[in-house]
Amino acid sequence: MAFFLTEFKNLKIQLEDIRLATNNFDESxxxxxxxxGKVYEGELSHSxxxxxxxxxxxxxxxxxxxxxxxxxKEIRMLSCYRHENLISLLGFCNQEGEMVLITSHSSGEVSNxxxxxxxxxxxxxxxxxxKESDVYSFGVVLFEVMCGRLCVENSNGRxxxxxxxxxxxxxxxxxxxxILQDLIQQMNPSSLKTFSDxxxxxxxxxxxxxxxxxxxxxxxxxxxxSQEFPDLRLELLTRYEEILKAVDPLQTYVYKTGNQxxxxxxxxxxxxxxxxLFINEKGHNIERIYIQSCLDPVEIKASDLQPPSxxxxxxxxxxxxxxxxxxxxxxxxxAEYLSPHISYTVNLVFRYKYQSRFKEGEALSYRLVxxxxxxxxxxxxxxxxxxxxxxxxxxxxxxxxxxxxxxFEFQFxxxxxxxxxxxFQPYEEKVELQQYQDIVEVATQSLFYxxxxxxxQILSKGVYINGYKxxxxxxxxxxxxxMISMKDCLIPNxxxxxxxxxxxxxxxxxxxxxxxxxxFKTHVKTQLLSPSIxYTVNLVFHAPVYVHQVYVNPKYRFRGETTTYTVYLAxxxxxxxxxxxxxxxxxxxxxxxxxxxxxxxxGTNVVEVEGILFLPLPVEIVEDQGSKDDxxxxxxxxxxxxxxxxxxxxxxxxxEEILNLSKDSPMWTTKKELYSxxxxxxxxxxxxxxxxxxxxxxxCPMLSSRATWVTERIGSRPWTQQRVARATWESxxxxxxxxxxxxTAGDKFELVNDIKPEVLSADTKxxxxxxxxxxxxxxxxxxxxxxxxxxxxxxxYGMTKNKSSYIYLVSPPNTPVIGQKFDENSYNPLxxxxxxxxxxxxxxxxxxxKAWEFETRSTPTTxxxxxxxERLVEKNLSGLIIHGIELRPI
Numbered sequence: 001m002a003f004f005l006t007e008f009k010n011l012k013i014q015l016e017d018i019r020l021a022t023n024n025f026d027e028s029x030x031x032x033x034x035x036x037g038k039v040y041e042g043e044l045s046h047s048x049x050x051x052x053x054x055x056x057x058x059x060x061x062x063x064x065x066x067x068x069x070x071x072x073k074e075i076r077m078l079s080c081y082r083h084e085n086l087i088s089l090l091g092f093c094n095q096e097g098e099m100v101l102i103t104s105h106s107s108g109e110v111s112n113x114x115x116x117x118x119x120x121x122x123x124x125x126x127x128x129x130x131k132e133s134d135v136y137s138f139g140v141v142l143f144e145v146m147c148g149r150l151c152v153e154n155s156n157g158r159x160x161x162x163x164x165x166x167x168x169x170x171x172x173x174x175x176x177x178x179i180l181q182d183l184i185q186q187m188n189p190s191s192l193k194t195f196s197d198x199x200x201x202x203x204x205x206x207x208x209x210x211x212x213x214x215x216x217x218x219x220x221x222x223x224x225x226s227q228e229f230p231d232l233r234l235e236l237l238t239r240y241e242e243i244l245k246a247v248d249p250l251q252t253y254v255y256k257t258g259n260q261x262x263x264x265x266x267x268x269x270x271x272x273x274x275x276x277l278f279i280n281e282k283g284h285n286i287e288r289i290y291i292q293s294c295l296d297p298v299e300i301k302a303s304d305l306q307p308p309s310x311x312x313x314x315x316x317x318x319x320x321x322x323x324x325x326x327x328x329x330x331x332x333x334x335a336e337y338l339s340p341h342i343s344y345t346v347n348l349v350f351r352y353k354y355q356s357r358f359k360e361g362e363a364l365s366y367r368l369v370x371x372x373x374x375x376x377x378x379x380x381x382x383x384x385x386x387x388x389x390x391x392x393x394x395x396x397x398x399x400x401x402x403x404x405x406x407x408f409e410f411q412f413x414x415x416x417x418x419x420x421x422x423x424f425q426p427y428e429e430k431v432e433l434q435q436y437q438d439i440v441e442v443a444t445q446s447l448f449y450x451x452x453x454x455x456x457q458i459l460s461k462g463v464y465i466n467g468y469k470x471x472x473x474x475x476x477x478x479x480x481x482x483m484i485s486m487k488d489c490l491i492p493n494x495x496x497x498x499x500x501x502x503x504x505x506x507x508x509x510x511x512x513x514x515x516x517x518x519x520f521k522t523h524v525k526t527q528l529l530s531p532s533i534x535y536t537v538n539l540v541f542h543a544p545v546y547v548h549q550v551y552v553n554p555k556y557r558f559r560g561e562t563t564t565y566t567v568y569l570a571x572x573x574x575x576x577x578x579x580x581x582x583x584x585x586x587x588x589x590x591x592x593x594x595x596x597x598x599x600x601x602x603g604t605n606v607v608e609v610e611g612i613l614f615l616p617l618p619v620e621i622v623e624d625q626g627s628k629d630d631x632x633x634x635x636x637x638x639x640x641x642x643x644x645x646x647x648x649x650x651x652x653x654x655x656e657e658i659l660n661l662s663k664d665s666p667m668w669t670t671k672k673e674l675y676s677x678x679x680x681x682x683x684x685x686x687x688x689x690x691x692x693x694x695x696x697x698x699x700c701p702m703l704s705s706r707a708t709w710v711t712e713r714i715g716s717r718p719w720t721q722q723r724v725a726r727a728t729w730e731s732x733x734x735x736x737x738x739x740x741x742x743x744t745a746g747d748k749f750e751l752v753n754d755i756k757p758e759v760l761s762a763d764t765k766x767x768x769x770x771x772x773x774x775x776x777x778x779x780x781x782x783x784x785x786x787x788x789x790x791x792x793x794x795x796x797y798g799m800t801k802n803k804s805s806y807i808y809l810v811s812p813p814n815t816p817v818i819g820q821k822f823d824e825n826s827y828n829p830l831x832x833x834x835x836x837x838x839x840x841x842x843x844x845x846x847x848x849x850k851a852w853e854f855e856t857r858s859t860p861t862t863x864x865x866x867x868x869x870e871r872l873v874e875k876n877l878s879g880l881i882i883h884g885i886e887l888r889p890i
Contacts, residue, residue, distance in 0.1 A: 015095040037061035046090040060099040071099045073217040117151035117161045132207035139202020148180035170200045191226035236261050246271045277337055284339040288423040290320045294331040314420055316349055323419040331408045335424045338399045343427035346395040351388055353416040369407035374509030380461050382454045393446030444468050471507050480530045482614040486513035491521040505542055512542050512608035524595045524612045529588045534617040538580040542608040548572050551872035552581050554603035559596035565816050568784050582832035586819040651675055657758050690736050701759040702886040705741035708751040725749040741882040747871035757860035765855045769848040769886045775879035781809045788868040807837045807849045846883055
């Protein structure tokens with residue numbers, strides 16, 4: 001019906017306009033009537049006139065057997081056939097249960113007029129007109145069309161009616177004597193017979209023997225099809241005979257013509273509630289097999305099969321049950337009605353049990369029985385249809401016969417899915433691929449897309465190539481990214497066999513390579529890199545920790561080199577427990593590269609390795625925080641050139657409260673002198689803190705090591721207590737506090753303090769800096785320190801995690817650049833440390849490294865600082881000199 005309304009939408013007239021034209025179907029507007037209902041007159045604008053004109057409005061009455069099918073068929077007939085004595089259809093309305101036809105005004109009068117020749121013969125006996133009377137009149141018109149003349153002729157004042165002679169000629173099988181000769185030559189004999197048969201049946205004397213108008217339309221459609229496509233119906237019946245025999249006859253009784261049969265097959269026929277059969281525009285068979293027909297009833301529970309919830313429309317499998325897939329499952333699929341020698345895609349139709357769990361790029365793992373390899377389907381947004389169902393292409397093949405048997409084993413899913421069924425869809429021709437042709441050709445998985453934009457979206461999420469051993473994707477700039485699985489690049493070790501562990505976190509069916517804390521070698525070959533791009537080469541591994549960075553410290557080298565490199569930290573990838581450690585950078589000469597990387601020691605946490613990832617280096621500037629020349633000036637003065645207006649604007653209003661914090665209040669005579677004292681700084685809080693203001697009037701406190709140092713709060717277990725740092729206080733003329741804290745043993749400590757609101761500026765973002773010095777032997781301080789706050793945040797799984805970062809006390813090792821160097825500016829040796837903080841030299845001779853950031857409110861409150869600093873390896877921090885924590889506005 002939706003298709004019908006779309007086809008004839010130009011003829012649709014609103015019921016409100018009709019009611020206005022007929023004064024709400026007032027009896028004074030009635031100009032005729034009969035068994036069909038009543039005819040009214042009124043003025044309306046319609047399909048053939050934008051201005052209002054007088055029309056006849058035929059209101060059909062459902063009490064006389066006129067239903068929707070008959071109504072729509074009458075519209076189709078009146079809109080398709082044209083004759084001077086046929087009603088001219090101007091519009092229709094089917095709102096609020098009404099069925100209304102709008103015709104020319106003269107046509108409406110003809111419906112009730114006793115025109116000689118057209119009038120029902122029984123009218124003279126009953127003096128009543130019915131819908132069968134209209135059928136009789138229409139039959140007369142059909143004979144007029146065949147004979148090429150009107151049914152009535154005025155000759156010398158005498159009215160000649162030809163209808164009786166036409167009926168007699170038909171009954172005596174002498175139609176060729178009355179039918180227009182040109183028409184006989186042009187018409188197909190079968191079409192002519194169908195046309196004349198229905199015309200004669202309309203002229204039967206007994207009204208009950210006359211056909212309904214809907215039947216007349218059906219027969220005329222058959223006649224038209226026989227004329228235009230004389231062999232279509234027989235051809236379709238022959239081609240789809242097997243399908244038509246298999247379905248319930250109640251589904252197929254409605255078709256009379258080849259086009260009706262074709263339309264019926266395109267909408268689908270259900271075979272015994274197990275299979276839904278269709279044909280596409282090319283006439284190829286589409287077979288959809290309900291999921292309940294694919295599962296072994298012995299292996300599943302009855303509760304696993306349920307109708308979809310009331311808010312879900314299962315349009316592809318009408319009235320079918322759905323299977324909840326939450327564990328390993330098997331599906332035995334048998335197609336029986338395929339088109340031979342056609343390329344087919346086998347699609348799984350599914351949806352998420354909880355749509356909120358849908359995650360882009362999630363993997364659905366399965367195996368085709370008979371194959372050893374695990375296949376993986378990646379769920380992309382473009383695979384979701386408008387109705388919320390996903391179409392997952394699992395397999396492609398060319399049909400040799402009408403049947404095909406396949407069995408799938410689905411692995412343990414990440415989240416519960418709802419399976420509706422499996423469909424065999426003829427493989428569609430792909431769009432123009434342009435520069436992505438070579439990628440699609442080597443793709444392992446089936447790719448389903450209808451446009452180049454959809455393909456780009458899929459490639460941006462990633463696809464498998466090289467037999468599920470390589471992962472390929474595009475970044476935001478369209479540059480190529482490559483990940484080679486360990487299964488593909490590991491060089492076998494004769495001393496112990498390679499072990500892999502399947503895991504749902506892994507992209508690759510083989511899973512993670514198990515290092516067993518032993519070294520390994522890799523030989524990495526790429527084939528689809530973007531030319532002349534600087535790449536980072538990364539080791540990707542699984543670590544069951546929910547932190548942004550994890551300590552690794554692998555020792556590795558490259559073939560042909562003697563230098564051993566290390567990287568201390570690996571970055572977390574997305575929201576998963578996957579991490580990557582940057583090994584090197586290089587510029588690609590072409591689309592291929594060949595690297596051999598030897599890992600002498602996998603380091604810490606590198607137990608399950610997924611592969612080697614090639615990523616284009618982001619073009620961004622990372623501050624060299626470790627630059628020795630970038631000194632921080634910590635002492636400020638006010639010059640005479642600065643106007644009074646300037647420093648008065650910067651002068652803190654609460655200076656008296658600040659001065660009260662000092663045991664020995666500074667001496668001053670003018671506010672300008674006091675301002676100069678404030679920017680130079682002075683001791684407060686019993687000499688344990690230092691206070692200054694910067695040139696913008698922002699407050700900058702510094703907390704001494706004595707004000708922040710605690711040891712008793714770190715852990716209670718013996719092995720934890722052994723790692724707690726021990727320290728001693730030493731006097732120092734280099735310290736503004738007159739003393740420093742020197743660590744003598746241990747590798748972890750805490751810095752705690754409640755920072756008072758009086759020493760903080762409102763609405764200001766602060767950075768806290770750890771101020772320190774190192775002994776002359778700095779080798780044991782090369783490793784990073786983990787820094788955690790007592791503040792927690794929640795991840796996507798509802799688990800708490802420390803908001804942590806990492807700091808270095810000496811400049812960390814840069815990423816090595818291998819191969820021929822082109823533009824030095826294209827490399828970023830500090831890229832691997834983007835989430836870390838590096839030390840830098842201060843103007844007062846101390847070193848500092850950023851430790852923490854926070855923001856104050858419009859009315860500052862006490863800020864609790866509770867920082868844990870810990871070595872990631874159990875290396876003694878003895879010799880580390882701690883000055884304190886300085887807070888400065890950013």
